[in-house]
Amino acid sequence: MGTIQISLPDGAVKEMPKGSTPLEVAKSISEGLARNVISAKYDENTIEVTTPLETDGKLTLFTWNNDxxxxxxxxxxxxxxxxxxxxxxxxxxxxxxxxxxxxxxxxxxxxxxxxxxxxxxxxxxxxxxxxxxxxxxxxxxxxxxxxxxxxxxxxxxxxxxxxxxxxxxxxxxxxxxxxxxxxxxxxxxxxxxxxxxxxxxxxxxxxxxxxxxxxxxxxxxxxxxxxxxxxxxxxxxxxxKKRDHRKLGRELELFTFSQKVGQGLPLWLPKGAALRERLESFLKKAQRKAGYEMVVTPHIGQKELYVTSGHYAKYGEDSFQPIQTPKDEEEFLLKPMNCPHHCEIYKASPWSYKDLPKRYAEFGTVYRYEQSGELHGLTRVRGFTQDDAHIFCTPDQLASEFKNVIDLSLYVLSSLGFDNYTAQVSVRDLEKPEKYIGNAENWEKAESAIIEAAEDKGLKYSIEEGEAAFYGPKLDFMVKDALGRSWQLGTIQVDYNLPERFDLTYKGSDNELHRPIMIHRAPFGSLERFVAILLEHTGGNFPLWLIPTQAIVLPVSEKHENYAQKVLNSLENHEIRALIDNRNETVGKKIREAEMQKIPFMVIVGEREVEEETIAVRRHGGEDLGSIKIDTFGNLISTEINSTLKSF
RNA sequence: GCCGACGUAGCUCAGGGGUAGAGCGUUUCCUUGGUAAGGAAGAGGUCACGGGUUCAAUUCCCGUCGUUGGCUCCA
Structure with missing residues (x-):
């Protein structure tokens, strides 16, 4: 009976009798390992720990601590x-x-x-x-x-x-x-x-x-x-479960649903709407720097618009059905996408290659008749707002435009504290060409453009076959919710097809007409889903720059209400979003409720503060910052905001 | 859309064939309180909706709607 050479991951090589099992190899290393070894891999094959090893090879032993x-x-x-x-x-x-x-x-x-x-x-x-x-x-x-x-x-x-x-x-x-x-x-x-x-x-x-x-x-x-x-x-x-956005959304009074309004149609409450608005202006600011122009388009469009784009053929059956008008044979659709409208905006003027890229952005609300079993809180709804934009560019510009969009998307994620996203390149399923429009050559170009950009930016990404949109491949940023379910947030898509279907052109330096390439992109994806996932990631403790109420003023008793009101005004002058709780309740109770509302700072004012013209600041969670001047507090808040919210 | 579960006060939930209960919230009064619940009283429910069984249904059965865990789908 001969021996075999078994190499281990640390580089060591064990000489064992032919027919030894992984378990025996483990035993020869240590009894503890032998007790804990669960499974094994020999060369690239998964094997049982009792499988006899007959040839030289590389053995990896796995315990409960390995995936x-x-x-x-x-x-x-x-x-x-x-x-x-x-x-x-x-x-x-x-x-x-x-x-x-x-x-x-x-x-x-x-x-x-x-x-x-x-x-x-x-x-x-x-x-x-x-x-x-x-x-x-x-x-x-x-x-x-x-x-x-x-x-x-x-x-x-x-x-x-x-x-x-x-x-x-x-x-x-x-x-x-x-x-x-x-x-x-x-x-x-x-x-x-x-x-x-x-x-x-x-x-x-x-x-x-x-x-x-x-x-x-x-x-x-x-x-x-x-x-x-x-x-x-x-x-x-x-x-x-405590971080479920549906629960937190109710507790923090951000959004609600009404059976009467309809399934999957979210109603944003004032605090939620304020939060959304802040997210929008944050992105608008970055987009302005990145050369985007805002456009506005209506919520409906003629059915013909979507027949042209291909959306009607692909999704017409599963959509809100066409809206009739008094005029015979006139039909409109609630818009399920903004891109066809943006294509028509592009078409409104002739363009030279010198004008490109054109970057049209819109917070566009779209409606899709999602299957009833798919609806889920704010992550899957039937009416939602995309932070949409479409970039129309020349083939030469595609790579750099795509990379700029990656930068913008990563900026958005990091500003909101997402660090555990994954990137996913979704390409077509070569075996099901009927699922897609357009020719293979353009698909090829689009897919490799995305992969090159992702490589260039050093993104870690996986390739998912068959996950592409019907008009083009995409790069998606995926984030998990509280229960470990993966959701698509930001998306960037390369599209050669819609420009063709809408017959979009620009005049090149050769004085000939050329076809632009379109990039569809949405760094948040949808405001609804983004807020939902952000809620679950932060447990409702949003970044200070975003949170609806940054501070709440708590007078110790009714005697201190006047001073509390002065403090509130002063905080507002420092651009701090603050509320006042002057209910007839004890400070203890007001603190408890402010804690449960996850308000970052509690500003307590009583006898001492009135005399010294200060405020006693308590941070969410209990940290006592002591009595400080309002200006000091203002500086503290702006310093904290500036440390998380960098400019683009 | 499919399979399963669930639907009782604004919220969280208990109950159960004889038309309902708690805590929190809310309202009023008392209290003027210093870092996670001060006290008292009151209001608030067609028990999701529609049928059926029964002397009697919120309770049992069926259907619808909605929510929910998955599956499928996700422009």
């Missing part, structure tokens, strides 16, 4: 979930059960049976019993014919379909306890590592993600090596 380790842990847990479900609900059909970012799920066809929250405890109980049995996960190779007959016997058409798409010789089953599942591999050594198990949710999910397919039940769960970690995770979820 790969968690993935194996959760994927293994989904097998346990499946076994528990199969035992409790005989006759169900299992489909797929992957690990996800936080936990795992298993998609199951329950037939006539439905499950709901009431059933979770007994599923958890059974799953934990299985886990405690410390059953080993064992992989075995199965021929395609055997695999097919196994699942045909079970009358599981889903697994049969999966296997039919696999190559013979590349099919493995995984066994543990009495349970067998089609599986590619990547498991923990045995079920005993799973000490805590929670079924989180059950929801409908289409087979293979296609709404034309049957709907399965997706059972979500999460598991941990320690009970304490589950408890902590659940506490984290509870905390996240």
């Amino acid at each position: 790969e380790g968690k993935k194996a842990f959760w994927h293994s847990s989904s097998h346990v979930l499946a076994q528990a479900l199969q035992e409790l609900y005989p006759g169900i059909k299992l489909t797929i059960g992957p690990a996800i970012e936080n936990g795992f799920y298993y998609d199951v066809d329950f037939g006539e049976h439905t499950i709901s929250e009431k059933d979770f405890p007994q599923i958890e109980k059974r799953a934990l019993e299985i886990a405690r049995g410390k059953h080993d996960f064992k992989m075995r190779e199965v021929s395609k014919a055997d695999a097919l007959s196994h699942y045909k016997e079970e009358r599981n058409e889903y697994k049969v379909e999966l296997i039919e798409n696999l190559e013979d010789g590349d099919i493995t089953f995984c066994d543990h306890s009495t349970f067998t599942d089609l599986c590619r591999g990547g498991h923990i050594p045995n079920t005993g590592m799973i000490k805590a198990f929670k079924v989180l949710n059950a929801a409908g999910a289409y087979w293979r993600g296609d709404e034309n397919n049957p709907q399965l039940t997706r059972v979500y769960g999460i598991s941990f090596p320690k009970q304490k970690e589950l408890t902590q995770y659940l506490e984290l979820l509870e905390e996240a």
